[in-house]
Amino acid sequence: MENKKSKGILERLNAGEVVVGDGGYVMQLERRGYVKAGHWTPESAVEHPEAVRQLHREFLRAGADVIQTFTFYCSEDKLDISGNVPNITGAQINEAACDLAREVANEGDALVAGCVSKTPCYATSRSETDVKAIFKKQMDDFLKKDIDFLIVEFVDHVEEAVWAVEVLKTSGKPVGATLCISPHGDMEGVPPGECAVRLVRAGADIVGINCHLDPMTCVRTVKLMKEGLEKAGLKAHLMIQPLGFHTPECNLGGYISLPEYPFAMESRAMTRWDVHKYVREAYNAGIRYIGGCCGFEPYHIRAIAEELAAERGFLPAASEKHGPWGAALEMHTKPWVRARARREYWENLLPASGRPTCPSMAAPADNYGK
Amino acid sequence: MENKKSKGILERLNAGEVVVGDGGYVMQLERRGYVKAGHWTPESAVEHPEAVRQLHREFLRAGADVIQTFTFYCSEDKLDISGNVPNITGAQINEAACDLAREVANEGDALVAGCVSKTPCYATSRSETDVKAIFKKQMDDFLKKDIDFLIVEFVDHVEEAVWAVEVLKTSGKPVGATLCISPHGDMEGVPPGECAVRLVRAGADIVGINCHLDPMTCVRTVKLMKEGLEKAGLKAHLMIQPLGFHTPECNLGGYISLPEYPFAMESRAMTRWDVHKYVREAYNAGIRYIGGCCGFEPYHIRAIAEELAAERGFLPAASEKHGPWGAALEMHTKPWVRARARREYWENLLPASGRPTCPSMAAPADNYGK
Amino acid sequence: MENKKSKGILERLNAGEVVVGDGGYVMQLERRGYVKAGHWTPESAVEHPEAVRQLHREFLRAGADVIQTFTFYCSEDKLDISGNVPNITGAQINEAACDLAREVANEGDALVAGCVSKTPCYATSRSETDVKAIFKKQMDDFLKKDIDFLIVEFVDHVEEAVWAVEVLKTSGKPVGATLCISPHGDMEGVPPGECAVRLVRAGADIVGINCHLDPMTCVRTVKLMKEGLEKAGLKAHLMIQPLGFHTPECNLGGYISLPEYPFAMESRAMTRWDVHKYVREAYNAGIRYIGGCCGFEPYHIRAIAEELAAERGFLPAASEKHGPWGAALEMHTKPWVRARARREYWENLLPASGRPTCPSMAAPADNYGK
Amino acid sequence: MENKKSKGILERLNAGEVVVGDGGYVMQLERRGYVKAGHWTPESAVEHPEAVRQLHREFLRAGADVIQTFTFYCSEDKLDISGNVPNITGAQINEAACDLAREVANEGDALVAGCVSKTPCYATSRSETDVKAIFKKQMDDFLKKDIDFLIVEFVDHVEEAVWAVEVLKTSGKPVGATLCISPHGDMEGVPPGECAVRLVRAGADIVGINCHLDPMTCVRTVKLMKEGLEKAGLKAHLMIQPLGFHTPECNLGGYISLPEYPFAMESRAMTRWDVHKYVREAYNAGIRYIGGCCGFEPYHIRAIAEELAAERGFLPAASEKHGPWGAALEMHTKPWVRARARREYWENLLPASGRPTCPSMAAPADNYGK
Structure with a gap:
């Protein structure tokens, strides 16, 4: 399939353009009937391509400038452990996901980003060789297809993210790296500022935060990354793709430590108006790649594009219906x-919750990481 | 397109089977970028059939035994007033919607129901002739296609619903009729029991409640309908398709009277576990056609099918992922x-709301109907 | 001690004056260390007269026109069962309480009301003879002292209240009677309107509601009493002394059915501003004897007097400090x-609760009366 | 009046005994009708001694080992500015307050503490000479009477507290000093640890925190003070008298920055069970002088004494009624x-709030100190 993109990700960011990211796939496709919670693996790229294609398309219509491949947790070691995908290989999923992302990206002027996420191998072995081999294998799947850049995301140890960046940089493609950490730092206590420095020194062109915590908290963490880079005299583009949920009581463990995770998060969902506030805050903090993760549905992405309509100079297609x-x-x-x-x-x-016997805040599990 | 259904709606209900309805279209498609809030018209059946088809399919996979045509507010008078659909006729939408519903219904063993809803004409004219002409026109569109039965829904004056039933019965198809009223009765104060009696006497085979209020309240209203029918010595099947939102403070006006309507309803959304409770309550009340309306996403429909797995004897396709x-x-x-x-x-x-500065209950507009 | 009152209770009410009642004794004195929760008996009138005197005085300064004797649950049968008062007789308490009330009433222009409340004897025996004997004994204690009128309060079976009124009327003093019931009626289901009729026919000069439910609910119940009296062609003065707590989820059983009763009611306490709203509502409903029960502290009584300053023509002494x-x-x-x-x-x-992990409404015990 | 105390404050603390403080006077006496909110001055020691005496007595019965003189804001400059006390001098109030405290303390085995608090003079002049003269004058009033030790409290600039300690130490009496600051430090940003060091170096025998913030937050601040003292190689006894309100959203400005201050704090009031948790936490942190400030009513003090009954070896008098x-x-x-x-x-x-349209947390004024 032909790559119809007008400009690459770095061209856009270097030119000062805002880049709107897409939203969350696994939680939304779980609700639509195509992803299994707990496993969260992306086999539906092969099994039900129409469902993945439609969600890509909704994000595109909502204003996304980047379509991420639906390859979350799609390393061979994760697929094996999960045991959810008996007759489909990781390579099959990765390749199908690249095709779907490209097909929809070409319906507009969007870029395709090939995405890798944290590996069980790191958690159990801490072996640089083994972990890097896993990232290399997934990257090689992507490189058989036409992708525009690469993203490392949902990693909570900066060491693993650095290894991933080091592998992905060998592709010659631009690389973005987002950690799922809080302002307190990564799982080893490395502060956000130092995490950012390590990622940029490893070769990341774009750094930031995704998932795990609510938008305002994630903006704070990206600001700490920015300060760290400035102190180190480094430069990089900043990126943010937070949760679409209110999680004010969460720390290190993010929403996974909430009692509502993953099947009763509804009452915490952001409204489109919450997104407007978040986007302005992120923009004012100097972040230019702004999207969402779990909980961001197409209309939340549309709200990003609408909040930034003046800066971008246009409204997204879906604003015809808004x-x-x-x-x-x-x-x-x-x-x-x-x-x-x-x-x-x-x-x-x-907004009221309509749940008068429910509290407004929960007691998160306090042993995250243990 | 061929109609592959195994049994008609009345055959199923007469046999004591549970019929799982589908969920809400307009609010979900608004979030996906295809319906305009306030207007709530279904032109995307023509404009973006892939989006409507995908949502139909998700409801089917989730266990729906009925696919409703996406023809809400698709009377000519409503389309004119709304002004949202300049170059597409109501007939075009109705026919496209029938084709989409049939296509997806045939992917399983589901029935297609052609749906009509309340008309602006009734509100302004109260003319039986004019209102009936509108319903007749929409019915004729449906009858050009292969539909299995007809549903009158989202009507808050029983008089208008009776007129609709009288028209639709001329088709020779089974007719269901659901009012969007509270236990206090319709907009003229006609109690639910009497509403049910009038609808059955007009020819409705199935009567019940849809939209406007939360599930437990709607179950109460259907129980009142049932009592009314029993007192009158009448029999009919019972049906329920409530909101997927918690609205304990609402009365007559339903969720439209809430300050959060329509763009900040997130915090009120039901979890799948809320659906389990509702479905058991509805089943125990003798209701056998159980679905949802606004706020019911595919995973809520799956929860209906899972709660009733023993009664139905099988799990839906989407339970492979749950x-x-x-x-x-x-x-x-x-x-x-x-x-x-x-x-x-x-x-x-x-579940906590994560919104500690928000209340749990709102003050609904108290002048609904005025 | 000399009785310095300027006008009797009926003179005041017949003249259209507002009469401000006093607040709650047992819960407040429990917090001050002089009453034992669960027992709720008034032995501190003998044991610690200074504490009772001071609370009387605070209510007087706050604007109370009536000082009620601190004789709640002070029938011999209740004192015996409670077992909390080994060496003091009911007569001793009743007499000491009358002296304390008179002493403080005479510091202003207040009246003294001798008060009786429901008896365990009624609950166990339903014997008119035995119950009336108990009320007679307590009345005789009062009549040894100088009291201005009598009040029956905190009775949830109208039958028992009628018996009490019949006894107290033999004193020749004016009699008020307040039930602790909800708009649904007394424990036998007798509606408020009929309760009022029975009480007035038994001789009550003033009827109304006290305790058990929040102010707005109690106003509704008194309105139902008023309607009942009007339908029966009867006339009586109306009186209200509700809880000083928010209890919107309570029915029949009142605050006793709440999980917070009696040791965690703090978060439900009314502000002085809540009292202003309640008082205006009560006044507009035609109620002219307006006070409080459990939860009404001196500053809540001051709020009654301040809301009614224009109607009464003066502010209370404690308003020097407000x-x-x-x-x-x-x-x-x-x-x-x-x-x-x-x-x-x-x-x-x-007002916020500062308790983000607590709900706003509780699930009351639903078996009250059983 | 004779001083009947068995042991002095330092004897008790040096022996490892727990000392139970008393509760809050001004907010409680406001509710009882004797203090004017906003002014918060203690003229009722002269005007209405019976009311002050009774509250002292309730705290004593509840278990207080110390009766603080009711001399809050009783410096001449504050009384002048407040304008609430036209015909009474500060000296008159201070002396009357000492007499009342001594009278009640002698009803048990309690100590009398003469108390000074922050001065307007400091805020406007920052003049060491002028501020010290004010503290000296109030101390001289106390020294005409028989007091056991002195307390500086409710000061939010450590500099002013140090000046007060320096003055009070000239009396030869033991001196306690509590700041009303948060874990973030005093109004100039001096951290709690350093505040404690400065106070001890100025001569304070006991240091800690009072008022402004909820109990758990105040325990955290005292812990920081303790750490500061340990790092500096200093020793002092630790003291805590926090708010009796839940104020989780407050920072620097404490409860004064809440929208509910001061007339709608009810829903935030601690239960007795909240006090139990706080007291255990404080005790485990090594704090041995444990009391309360605004919001602590007699039953909250009783809860302190009951939680520490094993450590103290006895229950307070008021536990006869609990x-x-x-x-x-x-x-x-x-x-x-x-x-x-x-x-x-x-x-x-x-506990539920019974206020379903109210939030659980407020937005505090964020400009405290400006």
Whole structure:
């Protein structure tokens, strides 16, 4: 399939453009019936390509400038342990995922990013040789296809992320690296600023944070990364793809330490208006690659694109079906609903949960990492 | 396209089978980027059939025995007023929607229901002739295609629903009728029991409630309908397709009277475990056609099918990607997540909202209907 | 001790005056260290008269026009069962309590009401003879002292209250009677309207509600009593002394059915501003004897007197230490606290609980009365 | 009046005894009708000695080993600015307050502490000479009476507290000093550890924290003070008298920065069971002088004494009216209330607020100190 992209990821970021990322695949496809929670493996790229294609397309329509390959946890060691995919190889999934991402990316002007994530091998062996071999194998699958750049994501030990970056840099493609860590640092206590420095020194072109914690916390962590880079005299582009959930009580362990994880997260879901606030905060912090992870549905990505419409100079396709700040409610038959067709209403609303016997905060598991 | 269904809706219900309905289309497709809130019209059946087809398919895989045509608010008068669909006729949408529903229904053993909903004409004119002409036109569109039965839904004046039933019965097809009313009765104060009696006397084979209020409230309303029918010596099948949101503070006006409607409903969304409780309650009340409306995503429909797996004798296709009561978490790496792989955990969890500055209940608009 | 009162209770009410009641004794004296929860008996009138005197005085200063004798649960049968008062007789307590009430009442222009409450004898025997003998004995204690009128309170079977009224009327004193029931009626299901009729026919001059439920609910119940009286062509003065707690989820059983009863009610306590709303609502409903029960501290009574300052024509003594609607904050050093010296601020404030892991509503015991 | 105390404060603490402090005066006396909010001055020691005496007595009965003179904000400059006390001098109040404290202390084996608090003079002038003169004057008032030791409290600049300690040490009496600061340090950013060092070097025998923040936060701050002292090789006794309110969202400004301050704090009030947890935490941190400040009512002090009954070897007088952990509920007529007569019930209860439209956390004013 032909690569129709107009400009590469670094061209865009170097030019000061905002890059809108896509949203979360595994939790959304779990709800749609194609991913198994707990396993979270991406075999549906082979089994049900129409479902993956449709979600890619919704993110594209919502404004995503990057379509990530649906290859989360798609290293051979993870697939083996998970035991969820008996008759499909990792290579088959990786290749099918690259084709799907490219097909949809070409429906617009989006880039395809091949994605690797943390490996069970690192957790059990800490062997640089073994872990790097795993990343190399997945990268080689990607390189058989036409991808634009590579992303390391959802890694909570900076050491493993550095190894991944070192492997992926051998491809000659740009490399982004996002850790799923809190402002307190990685699982070994390496502070965010130092994590960023190590990743950039390993060759990462873009660094940042994804998943595990809510947007405002992730912005704080990326700011700490930025400060670390500045102190070290290094430069890199900044990237953020946080949770689409409110998790104010979480620390190190992120949402996995919440009692609601993974099957009762609904009440924590962000509204589109929460996304607007997050995006402005991230933009003001100097972050230019702004997307989402678990919990970000297509309409959350649309909210990123709408918040940044002035900066980007255009609205996404899906905004044909969305009035800015609720404007389409102006035609509603009920006067009090019409009165909601304005920014102030939604910006200031404090949504109720409708669950009067439930608390507002939970007690997270406090032994994460143990 | 051939109709591959094994048995009709009344054959199934008469045999005592459970019929699983599908979920909500307009709110979910709004989030996916294909429906405009406020308008809520179904033009994407023509504009983006792949998106509608995929959502149909997800409901089918989740266990739906009925695929409803995506024809909500698709009367000519509503499309005109809404002004959202300049170059597409209602007939085009109705016919495209029938084809999509049939295509997906035939991927399984599901039935296709052609659906009509309340008309602006009724609200403004109360003209039986005009309103019936509108329903007749939409029915004629359906009858050009191969549909299995008809549903009147989302009507809050029983008079209008009766007119619709009277029209649809002329088709010779079975007719279901669901009102979007509370236990207090319809907009004119007609109690649910009397509403049911009028609908059955008009010819409805199946009566019940859809949308507007949370599941437990809707079960209460259907029970009142059942009592009304019993007192009148009438018999009909019972049906329920409630909201997938917690709305304990709502009365007559339902979720439209909530400050969060329609763009900040996230925190009220039901979990799959909430659905289990609702389904058992509905089943115990004698309701056999059990589905959902706005807020019911594919995984909520799967929860209906899983709760009723013993009664139906099988699990839906999408349960390949879902361990019952969280069983797939048994392979998680964190011990405290593995400990959640059991029914008691999820049945007793009180999920937090993660929004400590938000209330748990809102003050609904109290002038609904005015 | 001389009785210095200017006008009797019926003179005041017949003249259309507002009568401000006093607040709750047993819960407040429990917190001060003089009453034992569970028992709730008033032996401290003998053991620690200074503590009872001081609380009487605080209610007087706050604006109370009536000082109730501290004789709750002071029937001999209750004292015996409770077992909390080994060396003091009921007569000793009743007489000491009358002296204390009179002493403090005479510090202002307040009346003394001798109070009786429900008896264990009724619950176990339903014997009219035995129950009436108990009320007679307690009344005779009172009549040895100088009291102005009598109150039957905290009775949840109208039958027992009627018997009490019949006894107390033999004193020749005016009699008030308040039930601790919900809008659903008494423990036998007798509706509030009929309860009121029976009480007035038995001779009660003043009828109403006390304790068990929150103020707004109690106002609703008194309104039902009023309607009942009007339908029966009867006239009586109306009286209300509700809980000082928010108990929206309670029904029949009132706050005793809450999981927080009696040692964790703090988070439900009303603010003074909640009292203002309640008092206006009660006044508008035609109630003219307005006080409080458990949870009403002196400052809540002051709020009654302040809300009704215009109607009464004066402020209570304790208002020397209270600016209306927070006016004294005008001299605060912090500008944002000074900004709170106004009615709108306090009327619209939604106070947070500071307990993010606690729910807002509890599940009350649903077997009250069983 | 004779001083009947058995042992001085330092004798007790040096012997390893627990010293139970008393509770909060100004907020409680505001509710009782004797103190004006905003002003918070103690003129009722002269105007209404019976009210102050009674509250002293309740704290004594609850277990307090120290009765603090009711002399909060009783420096001449504060009384002048406040303008609340036209015809009474500071000296009159200080002397009356000493007499009241001594009278009640002698009803048991309690000590009397003469208390000074922060001065407006410091805030406006920062003049060591002027501020010290004010403290000297108040101390001289105390020294005309028989007091056992002195306390500096409610100071948020360590510099002012140091000046106060330097003055009070000239009396030859033991001196305690508590700051109302958070773990972040005093208003100038001096960390708690350094604050403690400065206070001890100035001569304080006991150091710690009072008011402004919730108990658990105050324990954390005292721990930081202890660490600072240990690092500096200094020794001092530790003291804590926190708020009786839940204020988890507060920082520097404490409860004054909350929207509920001061007239809607009810929903944040601690239960007696919250006090048990706090006291154990404080005791385990090595703190031996444990009391409360605003929000601590007599029953909260009793809870301190009951939690430490084993360590102290006795229960307080007011425990005659309190079963440990709710034991007195065993005689309740309702079985579900009897089931609450046990520690596990109250330890694990999450009390509801009964306010479903209120949030659980507020947004504190973020400009405290400006």
